[in-house]
Amino acid sequence: MKILAHISWAYATFIIFTGLTFSIILYPILPRPYARKAVAWFIRLTTFFSTTVKGKEDPDAQMFLVNHQSDLDIGILETVTNKDITWVAKKSLFDVPFFGLAMSMPEDIEVERESKTSLIKLLRAAKDRLKKKRVITMFPEGTRSKGSKMLPFKSGAKVIADQYKLKVQPIVLVETAKCYDLKRFYYVPRNIKVVFLDSFVADKNDPDWLNRLRQKMQKVYDDELADNTRNR
Template sequence: MKIFARISWLFATIVIFSSLTLMIVLYYLVPRPYSRKISAWIIRLTTFFSVDIKGKEDPKAQMFLLNHQSDLDIAIMETITKKDLTWVAKKELFAIPFFGLALRLPEDIAVERESKTSLLKLLKDAKNRLDKDRIITMFPEGTRSSKGKMLPFKSGAKMVADKFKLHVQPIVLIQTAKYYNVKEFYYKPGRIKVIYMDSFVADRSDKDWLNDLRVKMQKVYDDELANNTSNR
């Protein structure tokens, strides 16, 4: 079974990289965001995962905040919304050959967490993308957490949301690492659950809303696992 899972992982990884290559080519041929949407749908269809959605996307949402477990997470999000997403990612990812180009071309936002200058640039870049009617999309944990417990949320999400009083919609992805885990060389097709939570308007006077949101998202995650054995 492990050999089969690793062969499947290799196949899925080849699909992902091939789709990224296609996205880079299509970027010069079709309007944004279609190059990324097409690439994401190819990943979703050829790796045979489907999505079960609970709740509804808020048409007023200006920021999506998601938990992060797997490299599938971006493809999932790109296929369940028609909106033009701008992803916020670590600056070092933009420097990686090939992968960095797939981030730079669609004008995703690079952030260097420990740099005050970078955080100011984050605000400037976020304003630029919002003016273009793009949706700021972030993994507030800052990295993958595949053990079912969300990591502490980074402050950048709150800083951007508070500054521009954004309509924020949290989204919980259920056990995506169960289907594709790059660290364990594991992949299997399956049905992935996505839960849209209620949106809210960021309030800078509430200093704890981001930490409180993590608790709420974790509860939604835990409740889904407790009440739906197929997701375990």
């Protein structure tokens, strides 16, 4: 089984990098967001994962906050929403050859942690994307979590949401690392559960809303995990 998962990983990784190549070619040709959506669906259909969506996407949402376990998470979300997403990611990813180009061409937003100058640039970039009716999308953990427990949420999401009083919709992805794990050379096609939680308007007068949100998302994740276990 492990050998098959490793072979599947090599195939899935090849497909993902092929998709990134296609996206770079398509960005100048297709209007945003069709290039990225087309590539996300290409990856989904050729690697044979599927999704089950719970809850309803808010058509007025201005920010998505999503937990993060796998390199497949971006592709998963791009195939379950038609919205024009702009991803916020650490600056070092934009410096990676090839991958950085696939992020900069669709005008994703880079952020350099612990930099006041970067924070100003982040807010300006977020304002620009919001004017273009794009949805600011972030992994508030800042990196992939290694297990079922979400990492503490970084403050960047709250800074943006508070500054522009955004309507925020949390999204919980369940066990995506058990589908694709780049570091363990592991891929098994699965049905991924995507849970849209109720949206809310950020309130800068509430200093603890981000921490409470993490607790709420963790509970939803745990409940879905327990439900998955009962139904096996």
